[in-house]
Amino acid sequence: xxxxxxxxxxxxxxxxxxxxxxATRIKATCDxxxxxxxxxxxxxxxxNRLVADAKALHPxxxxxEMDMLLSIGEQETIALATIxxxxxxxxxxxxxxxxxxxxxxxxxxxxxxxDISGGDILEQLAHGKVVIVAGFQGVNSSGHITTFxxxxxxxxxxxxxxxxxxxxCQIYTDVDGVYTADPRVVPNARKIPELAYEEMLxxxxxxxxxxxxxxxxxxxxNNVPFEVRNSYNNNPGTMVKLDTTLEDVVxxxxxxxxxxxxxxxxxxxxQPGAASKVFxxxxxxxxxxxMIVQNVGRxxxxxxxxxxxxxxTHIAEKAVNECLAVLGQGEVILADSMAKISVVGIGMRSHSxxxxxxxxxxxxxxINIQLISTSEIKLSVAVDSEKADEAVRVIHSxxxxxxx
Amino acid sequence: xxxxxxxxxxxxxxxxxxxxxxATRIKATCDxxxxxxxxxxxxxxxxNRLVADAKALHPxxxxxEMDMLLSIGEQETIALATIxxxxxxxxxxxxxxxxxxxxxxxxxxxxxxxDISGGDILEQLAHGKVVIVAGFQGVNSSGHITTFxxxxxxxxxxxxxxxxxxxxCQIYTDVDGVYTADPRVVPNARKIPELAYEEMLxxxxxxxxxxxxxxxxxxxxNNVPFEVRNSYNNNPGTMVKLDTTLEDVVxxxxxxxxxxxxxxxxxxxxQPGAASKVFxxxxxxxxxxxMIVQNVGRxxxxxxxxxxxxxxTHIAEKAVNECLAVLGQGEVILADSMAKISVVGIGMRSHSxxxxxxxxxxxxxxINIQLISTSEIKLSVAVDSEKADEAVRVIHSxxxxxxx
Numbered sequence: 001x002x003x004x005x006x007x008x009x010x011x012x013x014x015x016x017x018x019x020x021x022x023a024t025r026i027k028a029t030c031d032x033x034x035x036x037x038x039x040x041x042x043x044x045x046x047x048n049r050l051v052a053d054a055k056a057l058h059p060x061x062x063x064x065e066m067d068m069l070l071s072i073g074e075q076e077t078i079a080l081a082t083i084x085x086x087x088x089x090x091x092x093x094x095x096x097x098x099x100x101x102x103x104x105x106x107x108x109x110x111x112x113x114x115d116i117s118g119g120d121i122l123e124q125l126a127h128g129k130v131v132i133v134a135g136f137q138g139v140n141s142s143g144h145i146t147t148f149x150x151x152x153x154x155x156x157x158x159x160x161x162x163x164x165x166x167x168x169c170q171i172y173t174d175v176d177g178v179y180t181a182d183p184r185v186v187p188n189a190r191k192i193p194e195l196a197y198e199e200m201l202x203x204x205x206x207x208x209x210x211x212x213x214x215x216x217x218x219x220x221x222n223n224v225p226f227e228v229r230n231s232y233n234n235n236p237g238t239m240v241k242l243d244t245t246l247e248d249v250v251x252x253x254x255x256x257x258x259x260x261x262x263x264x265x266x267x268x269x270x271q272p273g274a275a276s277k278v279f280x281x282x283x284x285x286x287x288x289x290x291m292i293v294q295n296v297g298r299x300x301x302x303x304x305x306x307x308x309x310x311x312x313t314h315i316a317e318k319a320v321n322e323c324l325a326v327l328g329q330g331e332v333i334l335a336d337s338m339a340k341i342s343v344v345g346i347g348m349r350s351h352s353x354x355x356x357x358x359x360x361x362x363x364x365x366x367i368n369i370q371l372i373s374t375s376e377i378k379l380s381v382a383v384d385s386e387k388a389d390e391a392v393r394v395i396h397s398x399x400x401x402x403x404x
Numbered sequence: 405x406x407x408x409x410x411x412x413x414x415x416x417x418x419x420x421x422x423x424x425x426x427a428t429r430i431k432a433t434c435d436x437x438x439x440x441x442x443x444x445x446x447x448x449x450x451x452n453r454l455v456a457d458a459k460a461l462h463p464x465x466x467x468x469e470m471d472m473l474l475s476i477g478e479q480e481t482i483a484l485a486t487i488x489x490x491x492x493x494x495x496x497x498x499x500x501x502x503x504x505x506x507x508x509x510x511x512x513x514x515x516x517x518x519d520i521s522g523g524d525i526l527e528q529l530a531h532g533k534v535v536i537v538a539g540f541q542g543v544n545s546s547g548h549i550t551t552f553x554x555x556x557x558x559x560x561x562x563x564x565x566x567x568x569x570x571x572x573c574q575i576y577t578d579v580d581g582v583y584t585a586d587p588r589v590v591p592n593a594r595k596i597p598e599l600a601y602e603e604m605l606x607x608x609x610x611x612x613x614x615x616x617x618x619x620x621x622x623x624x625x626n627n628v629p630f631e632v633r634n635s636y637n638n639n640p641g642t643m644v645k646l647d648t649t650l651e652d653v654v655x656x657x658x659x660x661x662x663x664x665x666x667x668x669x670x671x672x673x674x675q676p677g678a679a680s681k682v683f684x685x686x687x688x689x690x691x692x693x694x695m696i697v698q699n700v701g702r703x704x705x706x707x708x709x710x711x712x713x714x715x716x717t718h719i720a721e722k723a724v725n726e727c728l729a730v731l732g733q734g735e736v737i738l739a740d741s742m743a744k745i746s747v748v749g750i751g752m753r754s755h756s757x758x759x760x761x762x763x764x765x766x767x768x769x770x771i772n773i774q775l776i777s778t779s780e781i782k783l784s785v786a787v788d789s790e791k792a793d794e795a796v797r798v799i800h801s802x803x804x805x806x807x808x
Contacts, residue, residue: 016457016460020461050480053420054483054484054487057423057484057488058487058488058490058491061487062490064497065483065486065490065497065498066483068482068486069483069487075472075476075479076473078472079458079472079473080457080473082466083461083462083465083466083469084461084462086465087461087462093469094469094472096549098547099547143503
C-alpha cells in the first residue's frame with residue numbers, strides 16, 4: 001500500500017465528463033490498495049472568467065479580494081470531484097486549502113507557504129476515504145484566504161506530498177511527460193523517463209511549461225519524487241527525482257522560448273557601477289533579465305546586452321531610458337522576435353564539448369548565434385525567432401536525442 | 405450616525421451592472437454618515453447552476469459537499485461587491501460566513517445558528533470600512549462550511565444585525581415592501597408601512613414570499629427591527645417591528661397560497677390515537693400539514709381533513725396509506741388545485757366579526773369554502789384554486805384594505 005498524491009489541472013476537470021473520468025482514475029488507484037490524496041485546480045476557464053468580472057468592475061482589483069474571489073474556483077472542483085467519487089461508490093471528502101492546513105504568509109495573490117499541517121487528512125485516509133484538496137490556495141495566520149498565483153496547484157500537491165510523506169506525487173497534465181523537445185517542432189522527440197530536479201527546473205522555466213518552477217524547487221528542496229503523467233491515458237510519464245547518476249546522459253533535452261527581446265544598451269560610460277545601475281532600474285520595475293553580456297569597447301564606452309520577455313519589452317525600455325538620463329550617456333536598441341534555445345543536462349557538468357557540438361550544428365545550418373549564456377547544467381543561445389524551430393531540430397539531432 | 409445592516413438578494417446582484425448599482429446605494433448610505441454592513445446572496449442563477457452540476461454527477465449528493473459547493477456562490481458576490489465599492493472610492497472588505505463568526509450546528513444544508521460573534525466587523529467599521537458578508541453560510545465548530553438552506557441570507561442579515569446591535573436591518577428585494585395583497589391580483593393593493601413581526605410571519609409563510617419565516621422568527625425573538633425595501637428605487641418600504649398598537653387596524657393584508665392539496669382521510673376508526681397515528685406517519689416523512697379538521701361521523705368512524713403543499717402530495721398519500729394499512733381501516737381522497745387564503749392582523753385578536761365579514765363576502769360571490777382554520781391573528785379558508793384570485797379581491801375589498 002502506498003500513499004499517493006495526485007494533482008489534476010484545470011483542463012483535466014474542465015467539464016462533468018472529465019471530472020467523472022478523473023474520479024474513475026482515482027478509484028482505480030484506491031482499488032489497487034493505495035491511499036489517495038487529490039489536489040485539483042479550478043475548472044478550465046473559471047479563473048479567467050472571474051478575473052474578467054473583477055477587472056470589469058475595477059482596473060486594479062484589490063489583491064485580498066481577488067484571493068477571496070479566485071479561491072472559489074478550486075472550491076467548486078473539490079466538491080464536484082468528491083460527489084463524482086461518491087457516485088461510483090468511493091468514500092471521499094473535500095478540504096479547502098485552509099482546512100488542509102496550508103498556512104501562508106499574507107502576500108495575497110502570490111502567497112508563500114510557511115507551514116503545511118495537512119489538517120485531518122491522514123485521519124480521513126485511515127478511514128478509507130479519498131481526500132480532495134483545493135490547490136492554489138491557503139490561509140494566513142489571521143484566517144484570510146490567500147492564493148499562490150497561477151500554477152500554484154502544482155505547489156499545493158508537492159507540498160502536501162512532502163507534509164504527508166507520500167510515496168509519490170503524480171502531476172496529471174495533457175501530455176505524456178517531459179520530452180527531449182517539443183514534439184510539435186521535433187516529430188521524433190522522445191519522452192524522457194527520468195529527470196533530475198535541476199534538469200526539470202531548467203526545462204520547466206523555459207518552453208516545456210508542463211509545471212511551475214516554484215513547485216519543482218520545493219520538490220527539490222524537500223526531496224519529493226514526482227511523476228508528470230497524462231490524464232487522458234495510462235502511459236507511464238516522466239519521473240522527476242534526485243540525480244541518480246545511473247546514466248551517462250550528457251544532454252536531456254532542448255527547450256525553446258520564442259518570446260524574447262534582445263536589449264542592447266550601447267555607449268554606456270565605462271565606469272564602475274554603470275551596468276549595475278541599469279539593472280537596479282530594471283529590478284525596481286520587476287523586469288526579469290536573462291542572458292547578460294557586457295563588452296568594453298574602444299573609446300571608454302561599454303555595451304551591455306541582455307534579453308527580456310517580449311511582453312516586458314516596453315517596461316524594460318522605459319526603465320533603461322530613465323537610467324540613461326541619470327547617467328547622462330547611452331542608447332537603447334531593441335531587437336524583438338528573438339528565441340532562446342537551451343540544452344539542459346546534469347551530465348554536461350563533467351563533459352566538455354557540449355558547446356562546440358551545439359555551435360557547430362548551428363553554424364553548419366547557417367543559423368547565427370546572437371547571444372550565449374551558460375550555467376553548470378544548461379547552455380543557451382539566442383537566435384532569430386524565425387530560425388528557432390530549425391535550430392531546435394538541428395540541436396536535437398546533433399545530441400542524438402532521437403535515439404534510445 | 406447609525407449602524408445599518410443591508411441585505412441584497414440574488415436578483416439584486418445578478419450581474420455586474422446590478423452589483424455596481426448596489427455599490428452606489430451602499431456608498432450613499434455611508435456618505436450620509438452611517439456605518440454599513442452588507443449581507444449578500446449568490447448571484448441570481450448561480451445556486452441553481454451549481455445544484456444542477458451536482459445532481460448531474462449524483463442523484464443525491466452528499467450534504468456536506470453541497471455546502472462546500474453552494475457556499476462559493478456568496479463568496480463570489482462578496483468579493484465582486486467589495487471590488488465594486490473600491491472602484492467608487494469606498495473602503496470595504498469582504499468576510500465569508502466563517503470569518504464573520506456565523507457558528508452553526510453540523511446539520512449540513514439546513515444548519516441552525518448557535519453563535520454569532522461578528523468576527524472583526526466592528527473593528528473594520530471603526531476603520532471606516534464597509535463590511536460585505538456572505539449570507540446563507542456559516543461554519544460548524546470543526547471548521548466545516550455549513551449553509552442555512554434557501555433564503556438563509558435573510559437570516560444571516562437579521563442575526564448579524566442582532567449581534568452587532570444595529571440600528572436597523574434593511575432587506576432589499578424586487579418589490580417596494582409588503583402589500584395588503586398581491587398587486588398582480590389586486591390592482592388597488594396598498595403597501596403596508598408598518599407590520600408587527602407576527603403579522604409578517606403569517607404573511608411571509610404564505611403567498612407574500614418576500615422573506616424567509618426563520619429570519620422573521622429570529623428578528624421577533626431578538627427584537628431586531630427591519631425594513632423590506634426595493635433595491636431598484638428609493639421608496640420607503642415596510643417597517644417590521646414589535647407590535648406598536650398605535651393603530652386601530654384589524655386586518656393588515658390578504659395572503660394566498662395556490663399550491664395546496666386537500667387530503668381527506670375517511671372511515672378512520674373512531675378510537676383514541678387513530679388521528680395522531682396518521683400525523684406521526686406524515687411527520688416521519690417531513691410533510692408539513694396545515695388546516696386540520698376532524699369530524700366524528702356516524703357509525704363510529706371519523707373523517708380527518710387537512711392540506712399539504714402540492715409538491716408533497718404523493719409523499720403524503722404514500723405515508724397515509726401506510727398508516728391505514730396498519731390501522732386496518734380508512735380511505736384517502738385527494739383534491740388538488742386548492743388555494744389557501746388568509747387574512748392576517750394582530751387587531752383581530754380583540755375584534756369579533758372578522759370571520760363573518762370574510763365568510764359573507766365569499767358567500768355573496770358564490771365562492772365555496774372547503775376548509776377553515778384560525779389562529780389568534782389569522783383566519784384561513786381553502787377554496788378552489790380557480791376561484792382564488794376572485795376570493796382575494798373580494799376579501800381585500802370587504803376589509804377596506806384599498807383605503808388609507
